[in-house]
Amino acid sequence: MNTMTMAEARAHDRKRWLWPMGFGIIMIVAALALTGWITGQTWLIFAGPIVVYGVVPVLDLLIGKDSTNPPERVLDILEDDPFYRYSTYIYVVVQLILFVAVCAIVGTQDLTFWQWLGFVSTIGMLSGVSINTAHELGHKNTAVESWLAKIALAPVAYGHFYTEHNRGHHKNVATPHDPASARMGEPFWRFLVRTAGGSARSALDIEKRRMARKNRSFWSVHNEVLQSWGMTIVLWGALMFAFGIELLPFLVLQAIIGASLLEAVNYAEHYGLLRKKLESGRYERCQPEHSWNNDHIVTNIMLFHLQRHSDHHAHPTRRYQSLRHFDEAPQLPTGYAGMIVLAYFPPLWYRVMDKRVVAHYDGDLRRANLQPEKRERLLAKYPPPHAPADASA
Template sequence: MSSVDMTLAEARAHDRKRWLWPMGFGIIIIVAAIALTGWATGITWLIFSGPIVVYAVVPLLDYFIGKDSSNPPERVMEILEHDPFYRYSTYIYVAVQMGLFIGACAIVGTQDLTIAQWLGFVTTIGMLSGISINTAHELGHKRTWLEGWLAKIALAPVAYGHFYVEHNRGHHARVATPEDPASARMGESFWAFLPRTVSGSLRSAWEIEKRTLARKGHSTWSVHNEVLQAWGMTAILWGVLMAVFGIALLPFLIIQAVLGASLLEAVNYAEHYGLLRKKDADGRYERCKPEHSWNNDHIVTNIMLFHLQRHSDHHAHPTRRYQSLRHFDEAPELPTGYAGMIVLAYFPPLWYRVMDKRVLAHYNGDLRQASLQPAARARLLAAYPPPVSAAD
């Protein structure tokens, strides 16, 4: 065995989750198989496999299986980055996602379903569409034309193509600041955050692309507009599906897209809740650091979301591939994986009870350093008075 082969083998040995990564697309195949079994056998509750897995099974598995906070040594990072095994897992995911999506549309559009069966399919596909946005996120940060287009394809079913522009060139520049529509503020419920982030991200993506095209001498309304490219892919996909399977498919397409987008935004809500970058003396925000993202190392959700929960390293190195993302001891930790945090986010009193004390501890009791919902600022500072210093 050559020294190069030995180094590659060593690098692979340091990734404890190497053979679990294909479960990223394996999980959605299992979910779809359960739903199809429920439809074929008349066991209707099985068709709701999507929400059952996302909201119950994965949080429970996170709890019982636990965490993996290990990092590959620096000497093997570059080798892991260029190992094609990891790229192929994301490529296959997109193909599997599209196949399952089209198959579900064929069933919904051509079969005589009960209301319960229809609801089962729309919620399950909505969950899978939402999870698939994360694969688009992983691919969209890479610099190859193939991965860029695969990211847009993965976003097409859920009609959230503007995410490709806003996340890469908006959110990453403004993360953990009041100007970022995708960074939640302490005291802001998920239900208040959702319309703010959806509308704000849409406006931001359009303005970013408009400015970019103007600098390049292109019209906003041109084939060069990446927002229009992504939305056009949704229009073509949905149009073809309705032409083949019937216009009655439209409510299914819309509702699964809304569910998928809201699942993504629930994750966004958890990722930076209450965290704030300080301004330097020149009025510019400090560089994004590990302490500006909530992290988590529960294994099951990390496999399902391609290490998205190692969010601090992702913001420090956006083009770094998921297998190389590192755990930081100094980064604030969520009490459970994103799947469990999504469930909490839907119930604001529970969310505040779990998360507000963590924000408080992160800032050593001084919420003046945190990102606070303006309408809740006075109430929060009264409930958690800042510590008295000698200067005070």
């Protein structure tokens, strides 16, 4: 490889120097929250939800999209460029430092209720965003990145995501068997309960079978779910030992906020999409049309190109800088940050998204992933082509 080739590859990544803003954004959020605490401007301590729910969606709309793809000839070069890996490594270190620092404040300082709530909501948002960095790292085939992924998941107590996402979700995505694929007509709050419990059960079952294949006990130190949960126990235990047992409610609530933020993204990624079941009983291979995509720049920077989700499912180990836009993939109307806000209000979500699912399947919802008890109602509301409309609808 020569320097001109590397330079050419880098020139094709228009967002190259923006990627460090992944950890830059969380530093800005933390700085705002700390400033609010020091100056008594309590509203600033809520910088996490303000930025995630307000600033980022607005910036997405103002700044717009980038749908350009790097040429095939430079993909391998981009993959080998350590600059991109270091951005994710630094993110994990920065997030862990900020997490411990906020825990120290909460555990040792006399905070008002609103200050406490501000810190828990902000660190919960940052913990949720850090799950995405764990997602990026967890797909890579290096020991360093695998362990960094588990470390990033430790604060939010969602270590089973590492196992279930890689070995469960990617196998069952866009099928009724996947707890992380939302069904059309399924409200987010119901999905949240289903996916949280289903993902944990799936991860435990996956590791139970993997340990059995290796003739090891489920309680083996090699069980990656137990490894990840153990890291949370050690981290939380150390923090409570250092800063007081009173820290426990803070730790639990920020973890719930962080996990729900991740699951709101999961809700948007495959809502209503369904892979066709073949005569063999298996499902067709996952294609670009089985993931909702979006190219709004700001959320893609914050989430390391997660919104180019179709290419991620086609090439799970491909690094974020090399992920491509597909014209044939269904597109969300705005970035994930804006879609999360919509997800919290099911009637608004249905108004925006259901017509897009219908259009994606050319009006035939029999091809979509529908909430079972709402199936007949949805088919009556959106009759398949050449089917008579329900006179009572």
